[in-house]
Amino acid sequence: MDTRIIVVTSGKGGVGKTTVTANLSARLATEGYSVVAIDADIGLRNLDVVMGLENRIVFNVVDVIEEACKLQQALVRDRRIENLFLLPAAQTRTKEAVNSKQMKELCDSLRGKYDFVIIDSPAGIESGFRNAAAGADEALVVVTPDVSSVRDADRIIGLLESGEKKSIALVVNRVRPAMIRSGKMLGVSDVSDILAVSILGIIPEDDNVVISTNRGEPLTLGSPSPAARAFENIAGRILGRDIPLPDPGSLDEKGLLAGLKKMFGRQGGRG
Amino acid sequence: MGFLNRFFQGESSRQSARKRLQLVLIHDRADISPETLERLREDLIRVISDYMVISEDGIELELERDGNSVALVASIPVLEVKRQRFRDGDR
Numbered sequence: 001m002d003t004r005i006i007v008v009t010s011g012k013g014g015v016g017k018t019t020v021t022a023n024l025s026a027r028l029a030t031e032g033y034s035v036v037a038i039d040a041d042i043g044l045r046n047l048d049v050v051m052g053l054e055n056r057i058v059f060n061v062v063d064v065i066e067e068a069c070k071l072q073q074a075l076v077r078d079r080r081i082e083n084l085f086l087l088p089a090a091q092t093r094t095k096e097a098v099n100s101k102q103m104k105e106l107c108d109s110l111r112g113k114y115d116f117v118i119i120d121s122p123a124g125i126e127s128g129f130r131n132a133a134a135g136a137d138e139a140l141v142v143v144t145p146d147v148s149s150v151r152d153a154d155r156i157i158g159l160l161e162s163g164e165k166k167s168i169a170l171v172v173n174r175v176r177p178a179m180i181r182s183g184k185m186l187g188v189s190d191v192s193d194i195l196a197v198s199i200l201g202i203i204p205e206d207d208n209v210v211i212s213t214n215r216g217e218p219l220t221l222g223s224p225s226p227a228a229r230a231f232e233n234i235a236g237r238i239l240g241r242d243i244p245l246p247d248p249g250s251l252d253e254k255g256l257l258a259g260l261k262k263m264f265g266r267q268g269g270r271g
Numbered sequence: 272m273g274f275l276n277r278f279f280q281g282e283s284s285r286q287s288a289r290k291r292l293q294l295v296l297i298h299d300r301a302d303i304s305p306e307t308l309e310r311l312r313e314d315l316i317r318v319i320s321d322y323m324v325i326s327e328d329g330i331e332l333e334l335e336r337d338g339n340s341v342a343l344v345a346s347i348p349v350l351e352v353k354r355q356r357f358r359d360g361d362r
């Protein structure tokens with residue numbers, strides 16, 4: 001089994017790394033792949049609540065690294081989705097509790113055992129980010145279409161490139177189709193032009209993200225929504241399916257209707 | 272209304288974001304701050320002045336981006352080239 005190890009990172013905080021890690025992991029597992037989601041935000045544990053697994057944590061990633069427990073004991077198994085596991089962050093420790101070499105060894109110890117390892121990185125460009133990225137071969141950079149997020153993403157991409165990641169791709173999150181249509185927001189193509197990195201997925205601003213996070217349920221297990229659709233497509237593209245990127249201005253109901261009128265009959269992935 | 276907006280504001284907020292980002296990233300990527308650029312300018316003036324008389328006010332120093340690479344482009348108006356013996360004598 002060839003394990004793909006992907007770090008989800010951004011530079012700027014609050015742009016959607018944890019949301020992307022949780023929902024992408026859930027979707028890949030729903031598709032039948034075995035997935036370990038690692039929360040590398042040591043001291044600011046969050047992935048557990050977003051995934052709805054906070055009540056079942058016994059050990060954490062620092063315990064594994066310090067050999068206070070076996071890896072298998074620390075992995076929290078999701079009861080709704082088969083083959084989905086969470087390796088939680090330590091909450092009462094700081095990021096100094098681990099180093100890059102240890103994180104790399106941890107990731108390598110998962111190779112051959114799972115299909116995917118998805119690592120949720122903390123914000124920033126310091127040791128927390130470096131540790132999270134150390135063991136990954138691929139990187140997803142989450143960016144929102146605003147100047148500060150794009151600028152920070154550029155720094156992160158520079159660091160990832162010098163760290164020789166095999167592939168770097170963008171996930172543009174919180175896209176507001178109406179603002180895109182009226183030219184008030186940076187377009188998705190602007191973001192990829194400026195950063196000179198290709199886009200893996202586009203996620204619209206969607207209340208369902210907040211609702212699913214409140215419940216601790218993956219979006220793709222709930223009722224259909226633009227954001228759920230986006231995650232299905234992102235997972236599909238990671239799995240190598242040829243799913244065209246949607247027109248970002250079409251990702252809400254109004255845009256959808258206009259788009260349908262213009263080219264009814266044409267099918268393809270939206271999101 | 273869209274037309275009037277554009278008329279009064281000059282460009283859409285999308286365009287300003289794009290332009291401002293492109294500029295700021297040139298500096299970020301080259302890792303050169305405006306202060307550093309100013310020091311470079313002063314150093315250049317000092318070195319070049321040994322060889323020729325230049326117009327300090329006319330100097331244009333810019334980092335230009337081409338795709339992913341950045342070039343330092345300097346335009347330095349020369350007023351007079353100093354004679355060889357003065358230059359050698361300076362050393």
Ligand SMILES: Nc1ncnc2c1ncn2[C@@H]1O[C@H](COP(=O)(O)OP(=O)(O)O)[C@@H](O)[C@H]1O
Pocket residue numbers: 010012013014015016017018019020173174175203204205206207209210213227
């Ligand atoms: N596409 C979206 N639509 C609406 N809210 C979103 C979206 N993506 C993220 N959010 C919200 O933004 C906040 C920050 O997201 P989070 O994933 O925790 O960011 P990060 O891990 O990068 O700090 C959360 O409250 C989340 O629910």
Ligand SMILES: [Mg+2]
Pocket residue numbers: 017018019041046121122
């Ligand atoms: Mg987070």
